[in-house]
Amino acid sequence: MEQKQALFNYLLRLGDNAAILGHRLSEWCGHGPELEEDIAIINTALDLLGHARSLYTYAGEVEGKGRDEDDIAYLRIEREYRNALICELPNGHYGDTIARQFLFDQFNYLLFSELVNSTDETVAAIAAKAIKEIRYHLRRSTEWTLRLGDGTEESHNRVQQSFHDVWMYTGDLFVQDESDKAVIEAGIGPDLTLLYPVWQDKVKEVLKEATLEMPENGWMQSGSKQGRHTEHFGYILSELQYMQRAYPGCEW
Amino acid sequence: MAQEKDLQKIFEEKIEKEIKIEPKDWMPDEYRKNLIRQISQHAHSEVVGMLPEGNWITRAPSLRRKVALLAKIQDEAGHGLYLYCAAETLGKDRETLVQELLSGKAKYSSIFNYPALTWADIGAIGWLVDGAAIVNQIMLQKTSYGPYSRGMIRICKEESFHQRQGYEILLTLCRGTEEQKAMAQDALNRFWWPSLMMFGPSDKDSAHSAQSMAWKIKRMGNDDLRQKFIDQTVPQANFLGLTIPDPELKWNEEKQSYDWGQIDWEEFYNVIKGNGPCNKERLAARQAAYDNGAWVREAATAYAKKKAERKTKDAA
Ligand SMILES: [Fe+2]
Numbered sequence: 082m083e084q085k086q087a088l089f090n091y092l093l094r095l096g097d098n099a100a101i102l103g104h105r106l107s108e109w110c111g112h113g114p115e116l117e118e119d120i121a122i123i124n125t126a127l128d129l130l131g132h133a134r135s136l137y138t139y140a141g142e143v144e145g146k147g148r149d150e151d152d153i154a155y156l157r158i159e160r161e162y163r164n165a166l167i168c169e170l171p172n173g174h175y176g177d178t179i180a181r182q183f184l185f186d187q188f189n190y191l192l193f194s195e196l197v198n199s200t201d202e203t204v205a206a207i208a209a210k211a212i213k214e215i216r217y218h219l220r221r222s223t224e225w226t227l228r229l230g231d232g233t234e235e236s237h238n239r240v241q242q243s244f245h246d247v248w249m250y251t252g253d254l255f256v257q258d259e260s261d262k263a264v265i266e267a268g269i270g271p272d273l274t275l276l277y278p279v280w281q282d283k284v285k286e287v288l289k290e291a292t293l294e295m296p297e298n299g300w301m302q303s304g305s306k307q308g309r310h311t312e313h314f315g316y317i318l319s320e321l322q323y324m325q326r327a328y329p330g331c332e333w
Numbered sequence: 334m335a336q337e338k339d340l341q342k343i344f345e346e347k348i349e350k351e352i353k354i355e356p357k358d359w360m361p362d363e364y365r366k367n368l369i370r371q372i373s374q375h376a377h378s379e380v381v382g383m384l385p386e387g388n389w390i391t392r393a394p395s396l397r398r399k400v401a402l403l404a405k406i407q408d409e410a411g412h413g414l415y416l417y418c419a420a421e422t423l424g425k426d427r428e429t430l431v432q433e434l435l436s437g438k439a440k441y442s443s444i445f446n447y448p449a450l451t452w453a454d455i456g457a458i459g460w461l462v463d464g465a466a467i468v469n470q471i472m473l474q475k476t477s478y479g480p481y482s483r484g485m486i487r488i489c490k491e492e493s494f495h496q497r498q499g500y501e502i503l504l505t506l507c508r509g510t511e512e513q514k515a516m517a518q519d520a521l522n523r524f525w526w527p528s529l530m531m532f533g534p535s536d537k538d539s540a541h542s543a544q545s546m547a548w549k550i551k552r553m554g555n556d557d558l559r560q561k562f563i564d565q566t567v568p569q570a571n572f573l574g575l576t577i578p579d580p581e582l583k584w585n586e587e588k589q590s591y592d593w594g595q596i597d598w599e600e601f602y603n604v605i606k607g608n609g610p611c612n613k614e615r616l617a618a619r620q621a622a623y624d625n626g627a628w629v630r631e632a633a634t635a636y637a638k639k640k641a642e643r644k645t646k647d648a649a
């Protein structure tokens with residue numbers, strides 16, 4: 082695979098992860114369990130959207146067809162979005178959101194800790210800025226996992242179910258294809274198969290402290306790297322793209 | 334009793350000399366009640382105000398606009414938090430204040446009972462609603478209660494930023510296609526009169542105005558504030574090339590200010606009574622957030638308690 086194409090695909094995946102999860106988190110705005118949580122969730126959403134913007138802008142440069150961050154964010158069809166499936170899952174209740182966030186943050190933290198040393202200078206620079214924020218996201222979602230897991234009986238049961246429900250989407254985070262191989266070979270990004278066991282250990286540690294049981298690795302859903310999404314995804318796009326599709330070619 | 338008389342005198346002297354009243358100072362019960370009502374109403378408005386704009390986060394037309402909108406709404410949440418703290422200094426806790434909002438006992442600004450129907454509404458809300466709020470809040474920077482005054486100084490800076498951001502959204506629309514400009518005009522048509530209503534009833538009909546002025550909680554009457562807002566906003570509308578939906582609007586050379594038409598007070602009182610387009614949705618959304626969050630808040634409290642107990646056990 083041509084390296085430019087591989088890098089472009091890789092940047093889209095990273096950008097889509099951030100944009101789509103940021104989109105989901107932003108849906109909490111005004112509806113969180115406490116005013117302080119609204120503020121904190123918006124913070125994470127803002128960070129992720131910031132990462133997405135840098136990554137999309139760079140993806141556009143790599144592609145060299147003159148697409149900017151908005152062309153990439155708004156004007157693709159469903160199958161062209163490459164975010165991990167876990168990012169697009171509905172918010173559910175607060176425990177569902179926290180379980181999704183913690184598992185993703187742990188992945189994102191390990192990934193970006195490696196990207197800081199990328200041979201691609203722009204990727205390294207984006208990662209160096211993002212990692213500080215991602216470290217904070219992970220700390221926050223870890224704390225909430227502990228609170229809900231080791232809080233009341235009700236919260237324990239609820240968030241335990243959340244982890245069980247979301248678990249089958251975790252394998253998808255670590256699936257690799259041709260683009261990944263090219264990116265690994267060029268030293269741009271890490272080998273995800275090496276991160277997987279570390280991720281498992283870290284997650285296990287936190288769940289244990291939260292008095293939660295680590296779900297079994299049963300059947301894992303996958304398909305994000307081919308742009309095969311869940312049914313939820315189309316609805317995200319119908320909101321996200323509404324203005325751009327209804328009023329094509331306008332400045333906003 | 335003699336003592337209370339002295340305290341009353343000290344209080345009045347402070348008001349007279351523009352010395353701020355602080356939480357630990359003695360103050361008349363009515364002053365306290367009046368302030369709690371006003372500050373909590375202000376706090377509720379910040380929080381309920383997140384909802385109409387929140388509608389448009391997932392549909393914002395560009396990433397730059399999305400991020401700006403999200404950050405703006407985050408500011409409003411911060412204002413709410415800050416104002417609840419100011420109200421708490423007067424001896425009523427946030428939980429009680431929130432209950433009063435949910436039960437309908439406490440009010441919030443009626444403007445948030447109007448729907449945000451198009452993207453241009455996000456511009457209009459920033460420009461007009463934050464704009465009207467600023468006129469009010471600049472006046473409140475000089476309010477006699479210290480924590481409220483300081484809160485306003487801090488909040489005003491962010492509000493001006495919101496207003497510019499909203500205006501800039503409309504400016505972009507007005508320089509865009511015919512469709513975009515029509516969208517902007519439509520937003521102005523719908524938000525103009527409700528924005529004027531934000532200043533409340535005319536002073537002669539306002540239940541709280543006179544006493545609030547005497548205590549220097551408010552420093553200007555509703556009518557003067559409204560006029561100030563109109564005078565500063567009309568030229569901004571002209572610059573956009575939009576028409577203010579008031580056929581009677583006319584510059585008065587002698588007054589050096591605008592003459593304008595009549596507010597539909599029946600609509601105003603109807604919305605206050607709960608008959609606005611979104612009254613039910615707004616309260617239902619706050620109620621749902623409160624109810625759905627109950628188990629989360631309980632868990633956080635329980636966990637904090639366990640953690641503290643473990644700490645003392647370890648220390649022992
Ligand atoms: Fe505000």
Ligand SMILES: [Fe+2]
Pocket residue numbers: 409463491492495
């Ligand atoms: Fe504001």
